[in-house]
Amino acid sequence: MKAIASRLPALEFEFDCECGASDCDVTVALSAEEYVAAHDRGDPVFAPGHRVTEVGHAKQARKDAKELRDSAKALRAEAKQQAARARRNRPPRSMDDIC
């Protein structure tokens, strides 16, 4: 989405309203730029007059948790790689360094 936003900032898309109501099937016309800006702020996209419901809150919270888990996973993978690299570059001098 961000790649599209940088190339076609004024292009409008139809986004599903994110109020989370089960009977809501309203779409919102937003430019790619507006949509990305809203998501960077952490704001859901709402149709006019719609507000977040309990279901929407739960959905958003689950999404946030998943994103946090994903970035934690990426960080751990990176840390592992750096540790492996550090070990290769610096031969252990004592048993403490090996562990």
Ligand SMILES: [Zn+2]
């Ligand atoms: Zn809605």
